[in-house]
Amino acid sequence: MRSNLDYEAEYIEGFVENIIYRNEDNGYTVFNVVYKGEEITCVGVFSYINAGEFITANGGFVKHPSYDMQFSIKSYEFKAPDDTKSVRRYLASGAIKGIGEKMAERIVKEFGDDTFRIMEEEPERLAEIKGISLTKAMDIAAQLVDKRDMRKAMMFLQDYGISMGIAGKIYSRYGQEIYTIIKQNPYRLADDIDGIGFKTADEIAAKAGIKVDSDFRIRSGILYVLTQAAGQGHIYLPWTELEQGVTALLLIDIRDMERHIMDMAIDKKIVVRENASGEKCIYASMYYYMEASIAKHLIELNIPYSQDEAEIGQRIAQIEEKNDIILDDIQKQAVHKAVLNGLMVITGGPGTGKTTTINTIIKYFEMEGLEIRLAAPTGRAAKRMAETSGYEAQTIHRLLEICGSASDSQNTGMHFERNEDNPLETDVIIVDEMSMVDVSIMNSLLKAIAVGTRLILVGDVDQLPSVGPGNVLKDIIHSGCFEVVKLEKIFRQAAESEIIMNAHKINKGEPVTLNKYSKDFLFVKRNNPDAIIAAMCTLIKEKLPDYVHADRKDIQILTPTRKSAVGAQRLNRIMQQYLNPPSADKMEKEVGDTIYRVGDKVMQIKNNYQLEWERKSRYGVTYDRGNGIFNGDTGVIEDINFFSEQMLVRFEDDRFVYYDFTQLDELELAYAITIHKSQGSEYPAVLIPMFPGPRMLMNRNLLYTAVTRARTCVCMVGLEDCFHEMAANESEQKRYSSLDLRIQEMDNL
Numbered sequence: 001m002r003s004n005l006d007y008e009a010e011y012i013e014g015f016v017e018n019i020i021y022r023n024e025d026n027g028y029t030v031f032n033v034v035y036k037g038e039e040i041t042c043v044g045v046f047s048y049i050n051a052g053e054f055i056t057a058n059g060g061f062v063k064h065p066s067y068d069m070q071f072s073i074k075s076y077e078f079k080a081p082d083d084t085k086s087v088r089r090y091l092a093s094g095a096i097k098g099i100g101e102k103m104a105e106r107i108v109k110e111f112g113d114d115t116f117r118i119m120e121e122e123p124e125r126l127a128e129i130k131g132i133s134l135t136k137a138m139d140i141a142a143q144l145v146d147k148r149d150m151r152k153a154m155m156f157l158q159d160y161g162i163s164m165g166i167a168g169k170i171y172s173r174y175g176q177e178i179y180t181i182i183k184q185n186p187y188r189l190a191d192d193i194d195g196i197g198f199k200t201a202d203e204i205a206a207k208a209g210i211k212v213d214s215d216f217r218i219r220s221g222i223l224y225v226l227t228q229a230a231g232q233g234h235i236y237l238p239w240t241e242l243e244q245g246v247t248a249l250l251l252i253d254i255r256d257m258e259r260h261i262m263d264m265a266i267d268k269k270i271v272v273r274e275n276a277s278g279e280k281c282i283y284a285s286m287y288y289y290m291e292a293s294i295a296k297h298l299i300e301l302n303i304p305y306s307q308d309e310a311e312i313g314q315r316i317a318q319i320e321e322k323n324d325i326i327l328d329d330i331q332k333q334a335v336h337k338a339v340l341n342g343l344m345v346i347t348g349g350p351g352t353g354k355t356t357t358i359n360t361i362i363k364y365f366e367m368e369g370l371e372i373r374l375a376a377p378t379g380r381a382a383k384r385m386a387e388t389s390g391y392e393a394q395t396i397h398r399l400l401e402i403c404g405s406a407s408d409s410q411n412t413g414m415h416f417e418r419n420e421d422n423p424l425e426t427d428v429i430i431v432d433e434m435s436m437v438d439v440s441i442m443n444s445l446l447k448a449i450a451v452g453t454r455l456i457l458v459g460d461v462d463q464l465p466s467v468g469p470g471n472v473l474k475d476i477i478h479s480g481c482f483e484v485v486k487l488e489k490i491f492r493q494a495a496e497s498e499i500i501m502n503a504h505k506i507n508k509g510e511p512v513t514l515n516k517y518s519k520d521f522l523f524v525k526r527n528n529p530d531a532i533i534a535a536m537c538t539l540i541k542e543k544l545p546d547y548v549h550a551d552r553k554d555i556q557i558l559t560p561t562r563k564s565a566v567g568a569q570r571l572n573r574i575m576q577q578y579l580n581p582p583s584a585d586k587m588e589k590e591v592g593d594t595i596y597r598v599g600d601k602v603m604q605i606k607n608n609y610q611l612e613w614e615r616k617s618r619y620g621v622t623y624d625r626g627n628g629i630f631n632g633d634t635g636v637i638e639d640i641n642f643f644s645e646q647m648l649v650r651f652e653d654d655r656f657v658y659y660d661f662t663q664l665d666e667l668e669l670a671y672a673i674t675i676h677k678s679q680g681s682e683y684p685a686v687l688i689p690m691f692p693g694p695r696m697l698m699n700r701n702l703l704y705t706a707v708t709r710a711r712t713c714v715c716m717v718g719l720e721d722c723f724h725e726m727a728a729n730e731s732e733q734k735r736y737s738s739l740d741l742r743i744q745e746m747d748n749l
């Protein structure tokens with residue numbers, strides 16, 4: 001029993017006995033300290049810690065659900081060992097490699113309180129001790145100095161408000177150079193260190209006394225504005241917009257912008273080009289070269305194939321007969337073009353026969369004995385492609401055989417096994433949902449396709465553009481350099497769907513009649529956020545599941561915004577309370593301001609190719625396992641275990657995944673998700689709150705995307721005016737991209 005301890009205590013001190021857990025990325029550490037004769041478990045964030053150190057710490061006791069009382073450390077200091085006992089203890093702790101308990105004993109016996117001074121100043125004397133050679137003596141001294149330097153550097157970085165985890169990264173990158181870097185050009189940190197952006201570097205610079213109009217600051221600011229723009233989808237910024245952005249960011253009058261731009265262009269950090277209207281455009285180099293590389297590959301792939309047109313017609317006729325279908329003229333034209341060209345594009349809205357056309361093309365090439373691969377940008381889109389085509393389809397990342405330990409393609413640890421040196425060995429590649437493909441993944445894909453492989457790109461240009469930068473599909477079509485088939489006819493079966501008919505009307509700006517009696521396109525009038533939410537609760541709990549013959553969890557709320565009265569965050573909190581309220585038998589785990597509860601619907605918010613899933617029989621025996629849970633995959637929390645610190649989620653097709661508590665930032669509650677997140681997915685029923693929000697966001701494009709996500713029923717709840725305003729708002733957010741120009745330039749070479 002812990003009799004000596006006062007759990008109100010705010011201070012403890014003692015030797016770090018053993019380190020139980022340490023996360024090197026963020027410094028989170030769990031360890032034991034003996035204080036007042038009791039072993040106490042401490043938790044805190046440490047840039048640097050070693051067993052054997054003497055620590056004095058402020059904080060407080062907290063009760064952990066599984067591990068009982070722990071001391072949570074808010075601030076601390078390590079005291080250098082200064083008496084024989086602590087020196088021996090420190091050396092014996094394993095902090096210095098090559099010194100064990102016995103050796104520590106011998107050293108301290110020889111040098112006593114003077115041990116540390118001797119180790120640092122006269123290390124050769126260590127060799128006087130039995131078992132220590134001169135080389136080993138020097139190595140011990142070096143380790144000691146290293147550790148001291150590191151601790152000093154950490155303290156120095158903390159003075160600039162840098163967190164422990166990041167300080168560790170900075171130190172391991174620059175070592176002793178940090179002092180000069182921080183004092184001269186801390187903006188280098190923004191370039192070199194993951195987790196430090198311009199803003200942090202700028203704060204450090206201000207503390208280091210760097211002038212607000214220093215060249216380093218202005219150049220780093222320019223790159224920052226371009227990176228921010230890429231975050232909004234832009235490949236470049238026109239000169240004047242860049243200048244305004246940089247001025248607003250740095251709050252200074254930049255007189256010699258031209259000089260900075262030219263110097264940065266010479267350093268190859270940026271590229272300056274004129275657009276079609278002669279305006280100077282500034283690119284972060286990476287994006288310029290991505291577009292240029294995409295253009296080059298597309299032109300190279302676009303080789304003509306010779307085949308007798310009559311023969312193509314005969315083959316199509318055979319397929320039509322076998323599948324009891326008659327293709328429309330334009331669909332036939334699409335098949336002809338796919339056969340005769342190395343590259344072609346098929347575009348069209350919902351129900352215009354894209355899938356039917358792709359299926360015919362697949363069958364055609366199959367008859368020719370060609371190998372075909374199907375891919376889509378997201379897991380959900382690939383799954384849908386497989387379902388509608390009946391052929392195997394995979395994500396583009398998987399097609400390219402993604403490798404590495406990181407969970408996101410943005411992380412540097414990732415690479416693709418398929419690339420220019422090891423291209424895909426196949427004859428035809430068909431990529432669906434091209435509107436979601438950004439320049440980065442398009443570039444990787446094209447690098448892995450050798451000339452002679454046919455590439456067919458399929459998508460609906462009127463869907464929201466890709467989350468990542470660029471306007472790939474639109475620009476490819478707009479370049480005018482490739483065969484494009486635009487499917488426009490809505491086939492009879494599809495024409496019976498009001499979802500499809502209204503989606504086309506929305507897209508064309510034609511009036512849409514709203515009522516609550518439609519079979520599949522319903523509007524329920526409510527005039528304030530709370531009434532909207534209350535109506536959605538009833539619909540989701542009572543009405544829709546029977547109506548669309550689907551499970552409650554398959555009915556998806558799609559909302560334009562994250563943060564508003566009807567934004568995803570608020571809706572999730574309310575829906576969770578309503579659909580899965582707290583109860584004594586449901587475990588909960590709080591992360592930030594989200595509570596995860598057993599029974600909650602959750603969504604994976606980034607691609608994680610490493611995450612392992614398993615399928616179990618009803619006796620709990622695993623009979624199938626695999627890797628990969630993708631952005632947009634939704635599941636239900638099955639269990640939360642505080643002992644193993646894990647949460648178990650059941651995804652579609654009964655795939656079970658254990659998430660460590662530290663991985664929970666990959667999940668979000670998913671009763672409601674933003675329309676942006678729903679791209680490429682389809683749901684039996686979709687519920688959309690209709691309430692005014694930011695005009696830039698509430699546009700036709702967004703409404704069209706939301707409506708086309710529904711398979712059986714769309715139900716909107718709110719203000720009719722809001723619907724009509726969205727449908728009328730054509731102001732798509734402008735994206736600065738220039739793949740069309742690069743393609744045209746390349747084509748003219």
Ligand SMILES: Nc1ncnc2c1ncn2[C@@H]1O[C@H](COP(=O)(O)OP(=O)(O)OP(=O)(O)O)[C@@H](O)[C@H]1O
Nearest residue numbers: 326327328349350351352353354355356491493494
């Ligand atoms: N030539 C055709 N003759 C008759 N029906 C057709 C023809 N082509 C397509 N259809 C029918 O039209 C409907 C829509 O076709 P399809 O699924 O191919 O379109 P889509 O563009 O892929 O649609 P979505 O984007 O909504 O998935 C289907 O019911 C399909 O059977």
